[in-house]
Amino acid sequence: MAQKPSIPKGTRDFTPEQVAKRNYIFNTIQTQFELYGFQPIETPSFENSDTLMGKYGEEGDRLIFKILNSGDYLNKVDDKLYQTKNSNAITSKISEKALRYDLTVPFARYVVQHQNEIEFPFKRYQMQPVWRADRPQKGRFREFYQCDADVVGSTSLWQEVEFVQLYDAVFKALKLEGVTIKINNRKILSGIAEVIGASDKLIDFTVALDKLDKIGEQKVKEEMLEKGISQEGIDKLKPLFTLSGDFNSQVEQLKGILNSSEEGKKGIEELEFIDKAISELGLQTVNLQLDVTLARGLNYYTGAIYEVSAPENVQMGSIGGGGRYDDLTGIFGMKNVSGVGISFGLDRIYLVLEELNLFPEAVAKNIDLLFINFGETEALFCLKAIKQLRLNNINSELYPDAAKMKKQMNHANKRNIPFVVLVGGEEMKSDSYTLKNMVSGEQEKVSLQDVIAKFK
Template sequence: VYGLYGFQQIETPAMETLQTLMGKYGEEGDKLLFKVLNSGDYLSKITSEEIEERNSLRLATKLCEKGLRYDLTVPFARYVVQHREEIQLPFKRYQIQPVWRADRPQKGRYREFYQCDADVVGSDSLLNEVELMQIVDTVFTRFGVRVCIKINNRKILTGIAEVIGEAEKIVDITVAIDKLDKIGLDGVNDELRRDGISEEAIEKLQPIIALEGTNDDKLATIASVLQASETGLKGVEETRFILDTLKTCGLNNQIELDLTLARGLNYYTGAIFEVKALDYAIGSITGGGRYDNLTGIFGLPGLSGVGISFGADRIYDVLNGLDLYPKEAVNGTKLLFINFGEKEVAYCLPILTKCRAAGIRTEIFPDSVKMKKQMAYANAKQVPYVALVGESEIAEGKLTLKNMATGEQSLVTPDELVEAIK
């Protein structure tokens, strides 16, 4: 699907220098970085005093110069800066590779997992956001998974904070609003009071907390609350453009404006997206947004980008839970040749080559053991067809083809065998 939209694939190394990785994910992220010991005598530059001090953080900086990548975004920023002379802007890239986090594994959280990222850098156009949402919609339609695409805008959140005069409390506010379904309006207001938000600010927040209706209704309410905030109104305008344009594209899945969505607040600067599966309980299975200065950390300021990331492993969990794996995705053996001995194998090998050349997944049992054992192997691997060649078949220049599902057997030439299976 990425290819359909003109994205090019790149890959970056599993390891990056710690200098590249550290300080990009916040303190929590730094703790979850897997660090790699320097090669050779890694203790050579360490004094006895430093070892006795047992300051693990300081020791780590001297013992380790490299780490496993934590996400695909920071390596991508490094790649863009490194190749800035060769890259044609806007640069549309996708990357599907594993990332590592020193986390405690549990359902939906892994130490090693695949991210499937697509980003566009060097373009401010909101058409990029529109296309990324179409990509999300197409992918989940093909998977047969019903999803809700949630959208918000960082500028709207900034505008709300400006209008109520509680700029530093925006995270507390979104967390409280997110609990509306569980604890009701009074519960949300009580929580806001506990977070130290003034009565006047809570009063102004009421229409925002109780947002309902269509996306257009919600945007109209937000715009009236944010009349005094230029930033907030810009966020409303951007969101309206994305939603209105998507109406003309005919999405298969629902898209919903959700003000409680506040992912990576210090990171995103415009639209924010998150995707939830409707028929299976798990965290978000895709996320992303617009960021303004990704490459600035590597000395190339002012390059805007927007991207999404599919969480492959969580999507596998959903496909497993809903039994949606396409049967043909498991590329098993289609045809097994039974091994009756040297002479028979010599006759079979050119036919195996012919089958494989025709795209049929074929194997021959490597040992000439009892036929019962070879058939058990075919059953265990759910191989649909078995070819048997004995003296009489060799004499006729044919082979016996057995359909394992029906038990039906037929005598065929090598050409007929290929046709029958294809």
């Protein structure tokens, strides 16, 4: 007996209903992207390995899916190297390409490669799948979609302000309330590292700090000690873990902590600018909250960083994030091009909307009308009507086989089709249609124009 097929862990099949709901989210986000002036681009699903490797930190690099070279991929590995069992050294010989880990680094590569064709500042959006060799769990998959918007070619903080508004507009359109945008600034983290004497360990510091929500204060401190950050320096972090109050009061406390760091003070200024502008402009549904322990463990962020949290009554990780990156295109040889961007986690947003029952009923609707098939003559008559209905954007179809009536009716019920149309000899003579409501069971004889008027 043949073995039942399966799919890799961390991937999913999607039913017609799920695809319809996902498309609802895609379309909602895309509408807002375009309303804010972003233009669409697409990049390949896989990139050259040297485009991706080294851009996400040590932990990120481990999660990149490598693609084996075509043909005899072990041919370039000599016996001496093979005997070392050094997977990193061997991988560089047998794999020259990798699946993209996110959309931001490929976008930076795109900007550098197409710089002579781009009008700066360049506002782009991109909605495509990405892959990460992560441990699958609720809301975390190995293949998932990101919906990104970025601006490159401008250092203006008004872009950061607009991205907060964009998040607000999307979640307002999705009717998702109680979303929190946590914001911090990488310069503040650099300033804190400077104050505790760990400037040379900034990456280790931020990677550990970024785990605070997951592993707690004590474990974070232990990881910092393991990375060589002194106990004296860690003790200086105590006020950081206990910061409380609203945006302004936290900023005032930060000023006291960072009074000796010019870099840290610059980060505070940028946060105050964004907060003041948002206070003036107002938000419709999301809350903006300062979180000085927010680090986002990606090496390329240099300024403001965002992380979006689902409503408190839903157990879910972040549903979006992003930030400012001044040096990203520089890694590909294009200096002094600042960028800032955000991402929506489509798959997690889907789970949140599903849990809160926020998908509109019409989203999962398939067709309005199923025409029952009584035979070849009747079927042709029905198809002429169906042609007119489709020209009027009314979703309708003919059951393909002249099967028993019960089977065709059961098919309509299983697909939740609200109405069926019955056409026999009497209807054909009078050029009419018997319309049956599958919920109430009521039937009525109507003309084709009546059907069009009813459903249009």
